Amino acid sequence: DSGVTQTPKHLITATGQRVTLRCSPRSGDLSVYWYQQSLDQGLQFLIQYYNGEERAKGNILERFSAQQFPDLHSELNLSSLELGDSALYFCASSVRLSGANVLTFGAGSRLTVL
């Protein structure tokens, strides 16, 4: 158990719909990172929050948004869903190990858009 909790594990929805994915980082971790893994692709960085503030943005579509709440959990909102949004969505929190910023990932939320 990584200590990073993601819900739901699986989600099936239709094109045009809106979904919310939720992440709770490890206890005490202030950062939350969101990544997307499409079929046969690497993990693509979407966005990072630190203590409630947006810290960095990656290849996140305008249809997607995120926030981090005072209790440090985060939500990723995906709207106007398209077939190509079907993917695994991971969140992670981070820790410094020997100088490296090591991300600890949750088990992911698998989104299927039909």
Added chain:
Amino acid sequence: DQQVKQNSPSLSVQEGRISILNCDYTNSMFDYFLWYKKYPAEGPTFLISISSIKDKNEDGRFTVFLNKSAKHLSLHIVPSQPGDSAVYFCAASEQTGANNLFFGTGTRLTVIP
């Protein structure tokens, strides 16, 4: 633009032999490189890292080698075990405040008993 590349989508190795997974990168500003392992239905788990100022880091059966001039790193697993069968991702971080990781597309390792 893929800054971290893993050109071998899959690798099969006999149990007890060495597994060598390769990774190339394009960004000379990367300061740390990491390897992650991923089993089905789980998130990636951290294996080992190396600083850009080193050329080798070892942790048990896992050794990572870095060749900065070639912008290439490799993960060696010796001896390989069936439980090592998983997808391995190479990742790198930049010398910036964001510290997000850039990932390769992964190599699926199968260790044959």
